[in-house]
Amino acid sequence: MTRNAVDVPVALLGYGTVGAAVHRLLDEQGDEIERATGHRLRVVRALVRDVDRDRPCSPGAGVLTTDFATIRDDPQVRLVAEVMGGLDPAGDHVVELLRRGTPVVTANKQLLARRGPELFEAAAGGGVQLRFEASVCAAIPVIKVLREALVVTNVHRVLGIVNGTTNFILSAMEGGQTYAEALAEAQRLGYAEADPAEDVGGLDAAAKTAILATVAFGSRVPVEWVEVEGIEGVTREHVAAARAMEMHVKLVARATLVGDLVDVRVGPALVDARHPLAAVEGAFNAVMLQGDAIREIMLEGPGAGGIETASAVVADMVSIVGTTGTGFLQNDPVWRELGRLPAGELASPWYLRLEVEDRAGVLARLAQELAAEGVSVARLVQQPADGHAVLHVVTHEAAQGGLERALAAIRALPESRGHASALPVVSDRGVEELGWA
Numbered sequence: 354m355t356r357n358a359v360d361v362p363v364a365l366l367g368y369g370t371v372g373a374a375v376h377r378l379l380d381e382q383g384d385e386i387e388r389a390t391g392h393r394l395r396v397v398r399a400l401v402r403d404v405d406r407d408r409p410c411s412p413g414a415g416v417l418t419t420d421f422a423t424i425r426d427d428p429q430v431r432l433v434a435e436v437m438g439g440l441d442p443a444g445d446h447v448v449e450l451l452r453r454g455t456p457v458v459t460a461n462k463q464l465l466a467r468r469g470p471e472l473f474e475a476a477a478g479g480g481v482q483l484r485f486e487a488s489v490c491a492a493i494p495v496i497k498v499l500r501e502a503l504v505v506t507n508v509h510r511v512l513g514i515v516n517g518t519t520n521f522i523l524s525a526m527e528g529g530q531t532y533a534e535a536l537a538e539a540q541r542l543g544y545a546e547a548d549p550a551e552d553v554g555g556l557d558a559a560a561k562t563a564i565l566a567t568v569a570f571g572s573r574v575p576v577e578w579v580e581v582e583g584i585e586g587v588t589r590e591h592v593a594a595a596r597a598m599e600m601h602v603k604l605v606a607r608a609t610l611v612g613d614l615v616d617v618r619v620g621p622a623l624v625d626a627r628h629p630l631a632a633v634e635g636a637f638n639a640v641m642l643q644g645d646a647i648r649e650i651m652l653e654g655p656g657a658g659g660i661e662t663a664s665a666v667v668a669d670m671v672s673i674v675g676t677t678g679t680g681f682l683q684n685d686p687v688w689r690e691l692g693r694l695p696a697g698e699l700a701s702p703w704y705l706r707l708e709v710e711d712r713a714g715v716l717a718r719l720a721q722e723l724a725a726e727g728v729s730v731a732r733l734v735q736q737p738a739d740g741h742a743v744l745h746v747v748t749h750e751a752a753q754g755g756l757e758r759a760l761a762a763i764r765a766l767p768e769s770r771g772h773a774s775a776l777p778v779v780s781d782r783g784v785e786e787l788g789w790a
């Protein structure tokens with residue numbers, strides 16, 4: 354440390370994969386941080402469950418503690434990074450620290466998505482910053498881009514692949530594996546937890562989508578607004594049908610601003626092979642931001658991993674020491690109140706899989722049912738299958754409500770065989786939508 358550098362003792366809540374990597378980065382990059390900010394960040398305490406557990410790297414004598422009060426009540430601690438995960442007790446700890454005037458950085462998406470309003474109120478009460486870059490897509494600096502670089506851009510749509518586990522599984526299924534085989538491989542390689550429910554069921558992506566929508570649209574978007582569907586129902590047949598139509602099945606997170614109303618959803622979608630999201634493979638994440646002045650910006654990178662996540666946590670810590678006292682970006686990311694778009698009103702192109710009797714006149718009946726609800730067909734591929742026909746249909750843009758009514762009518766037709774199903778298609782890019790292509 355140089356003679357003029359400001360010493361900043363910091364504490365970590367959690368010293369696991371991310372916490373230990375934060376400590377390592379602060380030590381290894383200490384000189385760079387000092388050159389950039391004039392501050393030297395030094396880990397003096399870290400909260401864990403078990404101080405005696407074997408750890409790959411030692412934090413130094415006296416750093417680990419199981420007693421939160423020793424961190425909360427230590428007057429030298431200027432900044433805390435919450436990297437322990439879970440809602441409880443992490444949430445109460447963060448609220449207490451903020452209320453007492455200690456700035457906090459968190460990597461905890463579920464905590465932010467579920468208790469965000471309370472956390473930001475506590476930060477405002479304590480007059481300190483709460484930063485949360487690592488909570489969405491780990492190393493990808495999307496929160497900073499939205500809050501700082503795009504602050505005067507009217508972002509109206511966020512599209513993303515925000516869960517690496519499901520993207521890895523879907524990529525592996527394109528290589529010919531079944532869902533079960535791909536999940537087992539993801540677990541073997543450490544991309545999926547032993548209990549993968551939060552990832553494959555879409556809940557991890559839903560929390561990130563709620564946070565992204567809140568920051569992008571400047572209005573509180575509760576996680577309960579996110580319509581969620583996981584990838585458990587995706588079969589090799591879906592993946593093969595998509596490939597036959599030059600598309601890829603992806604778990605797509607989507608936040609859309611329609612006038613003053615918000616629509617947020619996470620679910621499997623067919624992504625056109627020419628769309629930039631189609632190229633995001635394996636455990637990578639990507640977020641595409643579409644807005645009035647920017648057309649579209651895509652950010653892609655590693656969405657998980659200890660050191661990757663730690664890079665975003667440390668960057669937030671550096672931002673806090675670099676901006677404290679200037680008033681810049683100390684506020685809640687929310688500045689207006691938008692409503693929720695009524696279910697079924699968002700329009701999208703759709704992929705439909707229909708099984709019907711293979712005889713004259715059936716196609717016309719289907720087209721009639723679709724047209725009655727304002728759904729028109731853009732592409733159709735017919736496959737013979739065991740005495741009946743499987744139809745793979747891509748529609749032009751149509752509202753979800755109309756599409757669901759048309760599907761219900763098709764299922765009720767005497768010629769219908771099997772279960773008619775639908776997935777949204779991601780094909781349009783902001784530039785085309787706005788006429789700039």
Ligand SMILES: NC(=O)c1ccc[n+]([C@@H]2O[C@H](COP(=O)([O-])OP(=O)(O)OC[C@H]3O[C@@H](n4cnc5c(N)ncnc54)[C@H](OP(=O)(O)O)[C@@H]3O)[C@@H](O)[C@H]2O)c1
Nearest residue numbers: 367368369370371401402403436437438460461657658662
């Ligand atoms: N790992 C990633 O790739 C990644 C990516 C993005 C975001 N995140 C987020 O980062 C956070 C941390 O993840 P991680 O992978 O580092 O988790 P982790 O390896 O399981 O580490 C959790 C740490 O918190 C401590 N801890 C947990 N519950 C505690 C409690 N009740 N009281 C005291 N200490 C407690 C643990 O103590 P012990 O060491 O004694 O067990 C451990 O040191 C989570 O919010 C996660 O969602 C992680």
